Amino acid sequence: MYKNQLQELAQRSCFNLPSYACIREGPDHAPRFKATVNFNGENFESPTFCTTLRQAEHAAAEIALNMLSQRGPSRALAARVLDETGVYKNLLQETAHRAGLNLPIYTTVRSGPGHVPIFSCTVELAEMSFAGEPAKTKKQAQKNAAMTAWSALKQCMHLVIFLLFFSRGF
Structure with missing residues (x-):
């Protein structure tokens, strides 16, 4: 990939x-x-x-x-x-699969006037919910939510590694 x-x-x-x-x-x-x-x-x-x-x-x-x-x-x-390329959606799905978790669930809401819709999306993974930036299309809103989730999960992993490293007295 x-x-x-x-x-x-x-x-x-x-x-x-x-x-x-x-x-x-x-x-x-x-x-x-x-x-x-x-x-x-x-x-x-x-x-x-x-x-x-x-x-x-x-x-x-x-x-x-x-x-x-x-x-x-x-x-x-x-x-x-x-x-x-939608890589963040793929990364979330692959990560969930490898970790034995349920696949990510995307919830998209449409708002705004009919001729100028705005889509907002949240993605749920491992009992956590992540909201992405609103977008003009449903597809982009889902990508935005996946990107938000992936960025947050990466930060969590960095924190976990940091805590493990220092808890062992290194």
């Missing part, structure tokens, strides 16, 4: 397509992979070793997208690519 988004960003930005390099280590029966992606002359490395080459390449692409989305002019473009 991240590899596709990085490739789409390259195509929309008129950059060269991303290229991947890989390091393999470990015995044949249990190899581990670490990937680096070269995007527009910059290298982005997967943070850890992965059990498959595909996972390592996706991890490197995710790092590249995260770094690029936090920078100057490419920030808006990277965010737009992530938003247009």
Whole structure:
């Protein structure tokens, strides 16, 4: 998924397509992979070793997208690519599936005059509710809610990791 988004960003930005390099280590029966992606002359490395080459390449692409989305002019473009591809809805669904949770439930409300509707959406996941920014279409309102949920869940994970790290006396 991240590899596709990085490739789409390259195509929309008129950059060269991303290229991947890989390091393999470990015995044949249990190899581990670490990937680096070269995007527009910059290298982005997967943070850890992965059990498959595909996972390592996706991890490197995710790092590249995260770094690029936090920078100057490419920030808006990277965010737009992530938003247009609906990646946040996919990430929520995939996360729920992997965690054994019920799939996200989207509730959308239409308001405003008939010729200029405004859609507001909330998404429920793991007994938590997240409201997205209102939008002109139902589809965009759902994407906005998913983006809000994903951002909040990422912040929660960072906090949990931080608390675990310091509770062990590191």
